[in-house]
Each structure stands twice: as C-alpha cells, then as structure tokens.
Amino acid sequence: MSQPRFRNWQAIQDEVLRRIHARDWPPGHVIPNEVDLAAEFGCARATVNRALRALAEAGMLERRRKAGTRVALHPVSRATVDIPVIRQEIEDRGQSYTYRMFSRKIARPPVSIQARLCPDSPVDCLHVTALHLASGVAYVFEDRWINLATVPAAANQNFDTISANEWLLATVPYTHGDISFTAEAAAGAEADLLGTARGAPVFVIDRTTWDHDRAITTVRLSYAPGYRIRTSVGTPVSV
Amino acid sequence: MSQPRFRNWQAIQDEVLRRIHARDWPPGHVIPNEVDLAAEFGCARATVNRALRALAEAGMLERRRKAGTRVALHPVSRATVDIPVIRQEIEDRGQSYTYRMFSRKIARPPVSIQARLCPDSPVDCLHVTALHLASGVAYVFEDRWINLATVPAAANQNFDTISANEWLLATVPYTHGDISFTAEAAAGAEADLLGTARGAPVFVIDRTTWDHDRAITTVRLSYAPGYRIRTSVGTPVSV
DNA sequence: CAGTGGTCTAGACCACAAT
DNA sequence: TTGTGGTCTAGACCACTGA
Numbered sequence: 445m446s447q448p449r450f451r452n453w454q455a456i457q458d459e460v461l462r463r464i465h466a467r468d469w470p471p472g473h474v475i476p477n478e479v480d481l482a483a484e485f486g487c488a489r490a491t492v493n494r495a496l497r498a499l500a501e502a503g504m505l506e507r508r509r510k511a512g513t514r515v516a517l518h519p520v521s522r523a524t525v526d527i528p529v530i531r532q533e534i535e536d537r538g539q540s541y542t543y544r545m546f547s548r549k550i551a552r553p554p555v556s557i558q559a560r561l562c563p564d565s566p567v568d569c570l571h572v573t574a575l576h577l578a579s580g581v582a583y584v585f586e587d588r589w590i591n592l593a594t595v596p597a598a599a600n601q602n603f604d605t606i607s608a609n610e611w612l613l614a615t616v617p618y619t620h621g622d623i624s625f626t627a628e629a630a631a632g633a634e635a636d637l638l639g640t641a642r643g644a645p646v647f648v649i650d651r652t653t654w655d656h657d658r659a660i661t662t663v664r665l666s667y668a669p670g671y672r673i674r675t676s677v678g679t680p681v682s683v
Numbered sequence: 684m685s686q687p688r689f690r691n692w693q694a695i696q697d698e699v700l701r702r703i704h705a706r707d708w709p710p711g712h713v714i715p716n717e718v719d720l721a722a723e724f725g726c727a728r729a730t731v732n733r734a735l736r737a738l739a740e741a742g743m744l745e746r747r748r749k750a751g752t753r754v755a756l757h758p759v760s761r762a763t764v765d766i767p768v769i770r771q772e773i774e775d776r777g778q779s780y781t782y783r784m785f786s787r788k789i790a791r792p793p794v795s796i797q798a799r800l801c802p803d804s805p806v807d808c809l810h811v812t813a814l815h816l817a818s819g820v821a822y823v824f825e826d827r828w829i830n831l832a833t834v835p836a837a838a839n840q841n842f843d844t845i846s847a848n849e850w851l852l853a854t855v856p857y858t859h860g861d862i863s864f865t866a867e868a869a870a871g872a873e874a875d876l877l878g879t880a881r882g883a884p885v886f887v888i889d890r891t892t893w894d895h896d897r898a899i900t901t902v903r904l905s906y907a908p909g910y911r912i913r914t915s916v917g918t919p920v921s922v
Numbered sequence: 923c924a925g926t927g928g929t930c931t932a933g934a935c936c937a938c939a940a941t
Numbered sequence: 942t943t944g945t946g947g948t949c950t951a952g953a954c955c956a957c958t959g960a
Contacts, residue, residue: 452929465856477945488931493946503765509938510945519852521766521890523862525914526742526759613758617704621916623762627866627886627908645884647866651760653916669866675764677860677892691948716926727950732927748957749926928956937947 449486456485456495464504464515474514475505521677527623527649530576530584530609530665539578543607546573546637550592550599557589560652561659567593572608575637581668582638588663595660609663612653618660621653625673630666638668647671688725695724695734703743703754713753714744760916766862766888769815769823769848769904778817782846785812785876789831789838796828799891800898806832811847814876820907821877827902834899848902857899860892864912869905877907886910 450456463469475481478496482489496513499505503522507513534541553561553569561569570590576583588608590598595616603611626648635642646669652662689695702708714720717735721728735752738744742761746752773780792800792808800808809829815822827847829837834855842850865887874881885908891901 461856479945488933490932490948491930493948494929497947507946508940509947510940510943512945518768518771520768521860521862523764523766525762525764527762527916528757528759532757617700621760623760623914623916625864625886625912626910627884627906629884643882645866645868647864667866671865673864675862677766677862718926727952728927729929729951730949732929733948735927746927747959748928749924749959751926923960925959926957929954931951931953934950935948938945940944941942 451487453491453494453498456481456487456492457498459485460495460499461504469515471515471517471519474512477512523675523677525673525675527651529613530586530607534576534578534583537578540580542577542580543605544575544577545603545607546575548572548603553589557662560662561589561591562593567591570598572603574603574607576607576609584665584667584671585634585637586663586665588661590661591659594655594658608661612661616655616660618653618655621651623649623651625649628666634666638666640669644669647673690726692730692733692737695720695726695731696737698724699734699738700743708754710754710756710758713751716751762914762916764912764914766890768852769825769846773815773817773822776817779819781816781819782844783814783816784842784846785814787811787842792828796901799901800828800830801832806830809837811842813842813846815846815848823904823906823910824873824876825902825904827900829900830898833894833897847900851900855894855899857892857894860890862888862890864888867905873905877905879908883908886912 450459460475469475476484478489478492481492485492496505496507500507500513503520504516505513506516528536531541531543548570550568550570552558552566553571557569558566561567570592572586572588572590574586576586586607586609590608590612592599595612597615601611627645628648629643630638630640630646632642634646635644638646640646647667649665650663651665653660689698699714708714715723717728717731720731724731735744735746739746739752742759743755744752745755767775770780770782787809789807789809791797791805792810796808797805800806809831811825811827811829813825815825825846825848829847829851831838834851836854840850866884867887868882869877869879869885871881873885874883877885879885886906888904889902890904892899
C-alpha cells in the first residue's frame with residue numbers, strides 16, 4: 445500500500461491531521477504503529493516518530509508505550525505564552541522603563557503565602573513591593589515574597605536599581621513554576637498606585653517558582669487597566 | 684576533551700543549561716556547533732540536535748543556519764496553556780454542564796468584528812450568543828460571530844443542543860488562531876447573565892481562528908468572577 | 923561560496939506497560 | 942512476556958544565509 449510517498453515529517457503530519465479531520469481516524473481511535481506507518485508512507489520510522497511526537501506535543505494525539513497512539517478524545521487548543529522580564533516587555537513596546545520600590549523588609553509571611561513558599565515550617569522571607577512604569581505611567585504593581593532559606597543572597601540585595609523580578613530571573617535558576625491568570629478588583633493601595641479607581645478590573649498574574657523541591661519566590665503582578673496578553677495557537681497544519 | 688560522556692539528549696540539555704546558568708555561556712554567547720559538541724559529549728550529532736532544539740523551543744537558545752546557536756539575550760518563561768472545549772472544562776471540574784442559547788441571527792457584523800473576519804469586504808455572518816453553566820451556575824458567556832463565507836454549513840445548525848464552541852471545534856479544522864486574555868468590567872447585559880454586579884471584573888478571552896487565510900470565527904468569552912487560568916512553566920531541567 | 927542547522931535513513935537497543 | 946514508543950548511532954544530503 446505504497447502511497448505517493450511522503451518525503452518529510454511535516455508532510456506526514458499533514459496527512460495524519462487530514463485523516464483525523466476526515467474522521468478516518470475519529471477521536472479515541474488507535475492509529476497504526478510507527479513501523480506500519482513508515483512502511484505505508486515509504487519513509488524511516490524515525491520520520492514518522494518525529495511527526496507523531498510533534499502532534500502529541502500539540503495535544504492532537506496521546507501516545508503510550510505498548511498501548512499505542514490514539515487520537516485525543518478532547519481536542520484542545522494549546523497556546524504558548526511568553527512571559528518576559530517586565531523591563532524587556534516595556535522596552536519592546538518602545539517605551540522607557542522606570543522602576544520604583546516601595547517597601548522591602550524581612551518577615552514571616554502570612555499563612556496564604558507560607559502555604560506556597562514553606563508549607564512545612566515558617567521561614568524568614570523577604571517581602572518586596574514595587575511599581576514598574578512605562579514612559580512614566582504605572583504599568584504593573586509587583587508584590588513579591590522571596591524564600592531566604594532558598595535564596596539567602598537576596599538578603600544582600602536592596603533592589604533599588606534592579607527589580608527583584610529582573611534580579612531573580614538573571615541570578616537564580618529554577619526548575620519549574622506555577623502560573624495563573626485572573627481578573628480581580630483593584631484593592632485600595634493597589635488601585636491608587638496603578639492610577640485607577642478602586643474596584644476597577646485589573647489583570648493579575650500569580651507565579652511561584654521552585655528549584656527542585658525548594659520554593660524560590662511567589663509574586664503577584666497586578667497590571668494597569670488595558671493590559672492584554674496576546675498569543676496564538678500553533679499551526680499544527682503546515683501552511 | 685572527552686567529558687564523562689553524556690548518554691542521552693536530556694543529560695546534554697542539562698549540561699548546556701548548567702553552562703548557561705554558570706555564565707560559562709552568557710546571554711548572547713554563540714555556543715559551539717553541533718559537530719563540535721557531539722565530539723565533546725561523545726555522542727551523535729542527532730542527539731545534540733535533539734537537546735538544542737528542545738532548548739530553542741523553550742526559549743533558552745536562538746538558532747539560525749550558518750549563524751549558529753546563541754544563548755537567548757532575554758530569558759523568557761514560556762508557558763503552554765491548554766484551552767479546552769467549555770463543556771469538557773466544566774465536566775473535568777466534576778460539575779454538570781448545561782447550555783443555553785440566547786440569540787442566533789444572520790447579519791453583517793459591526794466594523795470591529797468585520798475587521799477581524801472579513802477585512803476586504805463585508806459578508807454575512809452568523810451571530811450567536813449563549814451562556815454555559817456549571818451545575819446550574821453561570822460559568823461563561825459566549826458572544827460569537829461565524830463567517831458564513833468560510834463555514835456555510837453553520838447556517839444549517841441551530842445550536843440549540845450543541846454549542847457553537849463545541850460544534851466548530853469538532854467540525855471545522857483550523858490552521859491557526861489568535862488568542863488574547865484581558866480583565867474587563869462587566870457590561871450591562873453580560874453582568875446580569877453572569878450573575879454579577881455591573882462593572883465587576885470579568886476575565887475575557889478573545890479568540891479568532893483561520894483556515895489558511897480565511898477567517899472562520901471570532902469569539903469573546905467572558906467568565907464569571909473567580910475564573911482562573913492555571914498553567915506551569917516547563918521543566919527545562921529534567922528532575 | 924561555505925558553514926551551519928534541518929532532516930532523513932536503516933538499523934539497533936532500551937524502557938515501559940498491557941496482557 | 943511481548944508489543945509499543947523512546948532513543949541513539951553513523952552517515953548522508955539538503956536548505957538557508959552570512960560573508
């Protein structure tokens with residue numbers, strides 16, 4: 445059953461997608477294994493593997509050893525979001541970046557923060573609040589706790605010229621992190637600093653990062669009204 | 684210069700990341716080419732390629748033919764966000780899904796929508812508004828325009844049992860899409876349907892999808908208060 | 923033009939998990 | 942136990958792009 449012959453992994457990917465959309469392979473269907481597909485497509489197994497692995501990363505297929513490869517039951521749009529350093533984000537918009545720190549003190553965090561940074565036992569943390577401005581206008585308010593047990597060097601940084609956001613990303617490698625996006629009503633002080641009315645909708649990013657099993661920092665970034673995260677969903681089908 | 688010998692692409696990835704974090708290879712630095720690295724690591728070039736390609740996809744490296752591979756100047760956190768079908772999203776939370784359509788009519792869209800769906804010339808579109816409920820509680824309000832020039836079959840769907848969200852994802856393949864996230868104040872009717880106060884912060888997803896160069900649909904999803912998108916930043920370093 | 927990454931091949935061995 | 946995907950190898954050719 446030698447088809448016209450597929451020369452590269454993207455052509456194979458397109459053909460697999462075509463069969464999925466044509467319902468030749470409906471959701472849940474177990475598709476032929478790599479050896480058989482390679483024979484059908486007239487290519488090496490590694491090429492089929494490349495195509496199927498890309499589709500699995502895109503969420504179209506689910507692959508398990510021995511069980512084989514099946515079409516995902518619930519198609520999802522998988523978007524990749526880049527979260528840059530704040531200074532870079534502002535300068536990329538062609539605006540000038542300024543930074544103003546408001547507070548910096550070492551303390552035991554409240555329980556809600558403690559649950560994220562040091563669930564086992566309370567430790568000293570560095571609490572920093574600051575405002576990032578774009579061309580002199582409030583852009584995002586940063587409320588950050590840094591685990592001094594994990595990052596003792598942070599205690600020697602005063603963060604008056606370089607933001608904690610930037611210093612941490614450049615200095616402390618992390619293995620993984622949690623991120624969440626919400627819409628919240630601006631609280632009192634936060635609203636004033638962002639130059640908006642209290643209760644106005646603000647876009648909030650909560651992020652916690654770890655180095656292996658040790659929490660590094662947790663931060664709440666509240667963006668001034670009008671902030672928008674843009675992204676795109678990949679192009680599973682080439683061209 | 685045979686190092687201890689790196690056996691797999693993840694070990695190579697870890698070693699490259701170690702050198703980046705150790706500033707052996709600072710941001711902007713052009714690292715050795717694949718052939719040299721393969722010789723140093725004692726493995727095949729394909730293995731080095733696999734490791735470097737993964738790091739490039741994660742945003743840590745920038746690769747260009749002839750120019751070589753360099754450490755990214757501005758480290759970014761690249762998170763992947765899954766955007767599931769709404770029914771699935773609700774059922775995954777262990778809640779029951781119900782759906783209620785409010786309006787469905789064919790019309791020429793307003794200019795703001797027209798700019799996204801048919802920038803060249805106005806065409807007939809199907810405008811659908813509906814509410815998705817989780818265990819009987821308003822979850823998200825859907826305000827959608829479907830380009831009938833691209834998807835004529837939509838005109839025959841009444842969307843009273845299956846939502847446009849679900850029907851489109853299951854029926855119409857797309858090649859790419861734009862997505863954006865914002866926090867906005869609930870407008871009048873929207874606020875009433877979502878069961879929240881007018882002006883309350885709502886999380887909004889705007890999405891437009893295309894099939895090649897033909898726009899399929901554009902939708903605004905406004906989520907009831909409390910909605911949160913969770914994701915995580917990859918684990919470039921294995922374990 | 924020439925150096926780099928992008929990809930393909932044919933074969934091999936391994937790791938995992940369903941049976 | 943055994944079938945499947947996961948990966949590695951050594952070599953080859955190609956495509957892009959900087960000089």
